[in-house]
Amino acid sequence: MKKIVYKSKAIQTVILMIMALLLISLWPLRIWHETVSTVVMPQGEIISEAVDEEKTILQEIIAQYNHMDTIDVYLDENSHGETFFLRILDEQWQVICEEETVIEPEHLPGYQKVIIDVDMEVGKPYFVILQGDDSEIFSGWGPVSLEEMPYMGTLYYADSTQEGMSLMANYNYRMPLRKTWVFGLGALIVGIAALSVLGVRLWYKKKEDKLTTVEKVFKGVMNPIVAVGALICIGAVLTGFFGKYLLDNTVYFVSVVLLALILFYGINHDRVGQQAIFTLDYLKSHFGDLVQSVAIAGAVAGCCEYMSGLYDIHHTVAERKEMLWFSLAVIAMFKWKEIVNIYNLIYLAAAGLYGYHYYQTNLTEEMDELAVQALKYTVLIGILLGFILIRTAIGLCKRKLARLSYVYAAFVAVFFALIIIFRNGRWWGVALVVAFGLFYLNYGMWEHKERIFVNIARGIVIQFIWSTGFALLHRPYVTYRNARYTHIFHTVTITASYLTIVECAAMVILLAKLKKSRELRDCWKELVLFGVVSSYMLFTMSRTAFFAVGITVLFAVGIMAGGRKLQLLKNYGKNMGMLILAVLVCLPVTFTAQRNIPGLISEPFLYEIEYSMYCPQEVMRGRRLATINYMRVGRFIDVFADKIFGIPEGTLDPYGELKQAEYERAHKNSAKADTSYGTEKRIVIPGIVDSSKLVASADYIPEDVPEEALRDDDYTNGRLDIFKSYLEQLNMIGHEEMGAILKSGENATHAHNIYLQVAYDHGIPVGIFFVLLGAATFMRSCLYYRREKDKITYASFPAVVSVAVAVAGMVEWIFHLSNPCGLVLMLAITPLVFQEN
Template identity: 30%
Template sequence: MNREVKKFHAFAFVIALVTFAVIISIFPLRIWNDVRTEVGGGFENGYTQGVDSTHDAIQDFIAQYDRIDSISVYVNELTKGRYMHISFWDVDKWRVMYEETIDLGEEQLPGYVDIPLGLDLEVGGNYRVMFTVWHATYVLGTESIEGSTNPAIGSFYYQDSVVEGSHLLARYNYSVPMSKVMSLTLMVMVFMIGCALVCVTRTLCRDAANKYITVGRVCQYVLNPVAVIAYISLATMVFPLRLFDNRASDIFFYELGLLLAFITALYAINHKRNDSISVALGKYSANAAAKGVAGSNTNGRSLFGEMSLFDKIMSFGQMILIALTFVYASQYMNDLYDIYHSISERQLVLCLLLITVLFQSRKELISIQNIVLSVAGVAAGFYYYHKNQLPVTEKEYDLHNLILKLSIAIVIVSVILIADYVRYLLKVVTKKASRSSASITLYGVFVIVFFVCLIVLRNTRWWGVVLALVFAVMYIRMNIADRSAHWNAIATGGLILNIIYTIGYCLLFRYFTGFVMGRYSMQFHTVTVTAEYLTIMQVMAAALLLAKVSSGSKISRFKDFASYVFKEMLLFGMISAYMIFTLSRTGYLAAIVTIMVLIVMVTIRAGKDAVKTLVRGIAACIVAVIIAFPMTFTFQRIIPVMVGHPYFFEVEDAAPSARGGSDLNDYKYMSIERFYSLFRQKILGVSATEYNFVDDPYNYDDNGNYLYDEDGNPLNGAEVGCQEGADAQLQADYCRDILEDADRSDRLVASGIDGLYIAEAADTEVLEDSDNEGSDTYYDESSTEGEEEVASEGEEEQTSEDGSVDDYSNGRIDIWKAYIKELNMTGHDEMGAVAEDGELLAHAHNVYIQVAYDHGIPVGILFVFVIVAGIAFSGVYYFRNQRSFASAVPFAVITGFAIAGLTEWNFQLCNPMTVALMLLLPVIMFKERKSDH
């Protein structure tokens, strides 16, 4: 950042970069869209009868483009009440894609009413929009089929009967990319503007004015205005526009989050940088740290020390492949069918093998042997593929062919690695190459023995064989590579790249919803796996932060110390915020215990600065979370809905009204009040708070009683919208039926104390409210919203009132007893023990018991030793490598794995925790290794 360049070159580069970014946003990214409106083409010919509680209206149509922005429907009259309710259906998959409530009381009628959708469709797919009511009656306009020019508009139904000769009078507004002519025109205009700006800059920066300027100063000139504009824009959207929420608590919290993000951005742009960004993983100088300057020693400023350019490129390539490995591991955990598991597994294995290949030196990688094997392998693979590929007439031919391609690629890379190792052995035998200076430790021997046991006692489980072989090959090749001494830094860098990618992906495509499932699962469809993944990332970030804190113990000025640990605090704080979002007790426990042990370790290593390091370490972690939580919560809540392209998994539960891409302020998105309620219930074991916000507020009086019946007729009376008089009891019964119907149809219901969203997957109870004259109150048992059963996915449920250990363990103790009862010396072919009631328990919810059950008691004992000894050896590694910021990462990851494994099954080839564990074990498997740089 302190490198100096001429002003003209600097600003010309910035202009060229911005111009390029704008051009590719037009094409090929095609971010900017037009709205294309499609109509039936007929003429207005009348209107429907009233749409009310017993009469709905349905319009079918075929998608003409891949995204529909909105539908504008002609409403002739609002007869009673206020609200129109629409459901958008995917007819081919027979599922509700989206629901929305429209307040017709605010519309100018008769006229077109816009229904925001923002949904991605499949071109040619069959879709349906269904019109119902929420305590109202209204009339829709129709158009004649005669003269219709749009065959994509299908049948129109009124109360399940086709309306002959008519369509719904509506406009279908699709979001489409700009035309090629318009795109090309804009691209040329942007290019010309860029050239003009460069010319102007050249004129302004003549010889006298074309002085040198640092890269950091250029970034300040460019990024400061961007940060100011972004902050003002978002803050204005939050208030006074209130686009995301109209509740004071959420507005205040979002404004706080944006303000903290703005201050953080300004600090990141403008603060004085005393260290290189790569120092975070490399060496640091104790003397420099004492002066408040990290890495002032030339040898310590680079992540990879004195590596050649080729070795640095290969190391960075390995980082990218490690990040991809975690992407495919996450994909595997989300796959629902074996065929997709096969694809993800092969993609992960291929990445691991390519990581191993990149350990080769330049001479080895670009050798005649590799070139010949690559060309011959590709040719043979091409021939084999075309001989064995499935034709397009076969079911899932594309998926099977992809599996075939990946298998061929794995074979080719494996042959290259085998040949490489044979070549190395021949050189050692002929004394043309020296043996590796790093010899295997006793711990490494036990790891290899454990791998052998996984193969011998596989008991029909081939993933263990693949794990043992792939990582054994990696360890062997790593041991003879010149860059093996840097592996800890490389692996840690890969973890960092993956979490940055994951956070970016979530901010773009993963909504933060409060109903039906309020616990945030990031890139997974289960919170359990999310917590496991975040445990690894959080303890890794904590290890880096605490190492920075420890190395900066001599820095006395707060300003210098804040600058020194800023990046690590930001990374740790954001990851911690996502961990908090999961509301996972298992994740909290594993991360907190590991971080506490890390704090103790860095304190012990600090020697005479132990007290200062302890205080600063705890303070840095706490302050990082306090600052990052509002920022992360705010961005995760508002940015994805602004992007409007959410990704939902097939089995993921979310309220239908929170699945669209146009409604920014739906109450089913996460809010501060909703998150507070879930946190109390899931973590503190306290009853959930009331949630008094509904999408149809004008349907209720101040006490939460209905103002209208189902058809929108005004009601009077205090008992939940029931009329007074001789028939009061009948009316009360009738209104209770309304509430029950609302429950079954996933509607918002309200009572004297609350209005709650009731979804199919929610456990709803009817409770007696003594303070409301015996009205029926629907209470939200949010702990069970959309969560999977413990036996299959390991989700934690709410503890019971008696607070017994077994209840708090969520039934795990009974599961452990069932598994322990069936343990033997050689393991089992099938996975799953049988409980006393005959239920098949999918897995043991304890990795140590599970390994013993699968492979036998001796292998289980060996696995426990490998993990426990791994913690001890990695602790020794940390104390022996005091000049590396990443030296505590292996200890953190192994310890996090060990603690999470007490309540979860986290050892499997494609589990992210297993991948992280296996990637960091070689750091402690070999001795006489050069220290990390």
Template identity: 25%
Template sequence: MFCLIDQRTKTGSGREGYIETFRNMTGSIMAVILLSHCKWGEIRAHKLPYLLWTILGGAVGIAYVVGVTSFDPFVNGRVSAALAVFLTGYALIHTVIRVAVEKKYPVLEKKFLAVWGVMMFLMIFSRSDYIWPLCYLVMFGCFYLTDYTAEEREDLFQGCLNGIILGFFVFQGFCCVFRPYDSVRYQGMYNNPNLNALFYLEVLAAVFAKILYVTKNRCSKWICLYYWLGAGVVLTFELLTIGRTGWVVAVLMIGGFLWMICKLKSYKKWFKNLMALSLCVILTFPICFSATRYLPPVFHHPVWFWGEWSEGKVHSWDPWNSEKFVDIDEYLDAALGRIFETFENALEHSPFAMKAEAAEAQTEIPANKIPVLRSDQDTDTLLVRSTIYKYYISQLNLTGHPYSEQGFQLHEHYWVGHAHNIFLQYGTDFGVPMMIVFAVLALWSLIRLGKTYAEKKDPAAAAAQLFVLIPVAFGLLEYSWGVSSLTITLLFIAWRKAICDGE
């Protein structure tokens, strides 16, 4: 469900309320996860607060839903929000009773939890107009304080990995029927190749964790082969996105995975494991590319997401060999071209040169809609990125900004709405103190989870470390955040492993 929420919130138009509907579903799902630990006997023992919430929460929720005007297009969003708050109320009552009355909660790393709490309060009391930090404080605060049994934690871990992998199968199955390969940077189930690359990284983390799990438990060789080939499949689709940031993060993840699996076997086998992973990519690339290219034309029923339709896209009447489809030569030219372009830009532009060009285009970056660069300068990736960073750095303060005060006109055809960097974006949204605390938490959790895996060889710690790494590393250069996005949801879930000792 988290995969579906991620896809729907990132590809909707925002004009029919379904982005809000799916975004709010995160609260309902987290409430179900929290209430799965609740026993009927516990409810009967403290039935009064549950009864009061049923009456009051139900009445307020119904009033909120029916109080909509006939012109409000977001009734579905209101219903999902009311349901999420209603279910989360039960989870909050259960958590308060367990912690405050029964004194039952997991062993906590109190320093980490305190820093996390400081970060959340800095977000809540900033000038930002977002309400999701308060929702996440309640949801994940309850999640961290719930004393799941070892069996429940194992079910949660396996369910998370299996759900992500199942989501990948469902998404790619849909793509092989309804999503023609007509954009050289493969977009899959998204309308942006970078978002698609980010999704594949999360799937790759789940597959790597599965490989560690089956290796540690000495499962059947056929099961091991299945997951190794699965890693090759996911890496193949990552290559098809031609996303340089995604490729770099995938390389970092492969390096981390090799270290993790060598901890289970021997450090002398790191090259053997690397060659095995490379062989899996080589074997699966032709199959995945062929399925992506040749299966959708069989069904002749393309599906577009918001902002995708154009005359240049493949339509149902186009033949299977239409020039609109991407062939292998076109893909290789584009992939190699982006690699060479990266090195050329790095060699041609020093930081001083980029600063001079930006200054030549506009002495001071304005806060209004006056274009900063000329339209012909948007092909210079490094100049564009440095200009964006310069603007957002100039906007940093202690308390953040509401969304209406953010963004600028890069050139006459392009409005920049986010910082292309997760730390700068959070600093702009919530203030510099929150940005610093978030950076400390990210680094601290990566180190802590790495030490936990080194000591216990726990695949859950490995998965958590990868889930923390992805939004942080990918977010250095591209969009990797957003309320209810898969990356941020898994980041907060992974932090439980760093907060709760003994798990």
């Protein structure tokens, strides 16, 4: 940032950067769109008949493009009533769109615009249905040449087929700019940029070219951008673009101001004495570390995909993705000459040929796309495994392995042996032993052991930023069906356990920075990271996660505060105050962003089971941010008070005008309205199933908790009853199935407790040893931090993670190779296996 440059060069560079960003936005991002309309105008006499609740019109169409934006439906002057329905069904007769449109008498006769905003598959048939809603409309149709309009199918009215007829309407598709526009605009942008660069060069030939710094140029460009963006957002809030409620708009306004202040501070704060982090020299000397961080991020992403998998094939693919990335994390510890040499070239040639033969031999026509992916990943993992084994064997023969911490290493080795011997048919334990056994051995031969925690923490943060970006774009925060926000997952418990481990990384990074300096200019980025992660944790409203994170924060702040006696208390209070302040500042900003950005993008991603749980039409499409179906501040307060403080839902009414009857209708009785897309009004069409049968159940319970255990006074949500069932069925050798038989006769999904689950899966002795290993890990990690806190960056990471997993593991099942908590715990203990030097 302090680099000195000529002002002309700086301006030219900014012009070229703007040009590059605009070109990228054209392709490959393709964020600019155009509207392509298909106009259906009958060629002859136009017929108009009454359409009401019983008499409907159905028009079959063939999708021409992949996103339909709106449909303009013609209505004549005889139409009367308040609203009518337009629905679209796919070829499986599933409702993908329903829009209740207001009839505008002043525009009759004429076209009524209906918002569609749904993705379609080009070439597939769809069915457009018109139906009255306590109203009677008159729409026109007439003869259309199929040769001129082959994308129009059969038209039905009431109980009869209208041969050769088509509905009078305009179908408006929204699509990225076509190639001619992309090339044309791209050429225009390049031309303007070239002329601008040439103009700057000519101008400064006549005028003195002064020197400036990169920092001044950065401030001069970014400050106006942030200012304009803040003003636009404030204007949108004040005009009610995001809703009409005063409380919501007040929070949005404050959030915009806070975000602008954060950005302005980040741009303009004093950088005297601060050194650039990612310099060219750093990238050259730490390339392997960056690769390992990205690989760890990929492995954590594989764990997240596993936890969100709904079927065995999803788990299979996710496991292999995780192990593929994990293999790269191991290889990142190799020296360049250990990767590129004659032995590896010979091996890779032979392994590649055999891998191709294996792939072709096992590939069958019956395999679907996911099965083929799993086979490909299996071959790649096998090749990388052999590659790692060769280097590991050579290194061990050359006695490169560091000295072991014999007691703790023995604990780990015995545990590894026990979960293999008593695996009871499970293979994930074997995979865990092989994967982390190789990781530990190669770490022991690595020359940069002091960098491991930085790489792990950075990998976790990279994955969190990536997944949160996805959530901001595609995971809407919904009022009634998703009040406890699930981030990139489909259940709150998975989200809370994942965020617990991200909290560990964020708080270690922040507290390590606060230990060096509490000046805002030195730690503002870490404060923002911790505040955002904590905000998403608060969105889950998970009492168990709050408990685990609360204990972990108190512990982490305590061991990293520094000082003695009174100074320790002062440092503890200051650090805790900064953590709390970070959450208070970031919570409204994060809430506002997560509530509104997915609605602006309007490309929601739902898991299969979520379609039967939540997301009404106003959220799924249309960019209607003012709808009450998006999360509101008062609703968040209401649910938070219920889940955390036991205040019954519906007690609080911060909006004033939110009547109890409306609350009951929208919340208590919203299952049918939210899942049937309004199909409670029966559609009568010849040859089409009754759409009321398309309603999916909203009674989804993600965990097998006994119904009798779900009492209002049961703060554990039935976990105590599950624990009792598991305790009663423990034995000495374990079980093949991980689910115990509950009192209700059902199989539990899991024990909601890592200690019980290990004992149930592998037997009581293994369970006892697992508890001892946990205690040994905690003590060893505390001793490690005490000895290495001044030498190793983030030396507290193993202690913090072990506390978080130990506490969270008492109420949730999180110890598994493909659970983010289990993966990060096994990564965190890596240096503990070896003696400190």
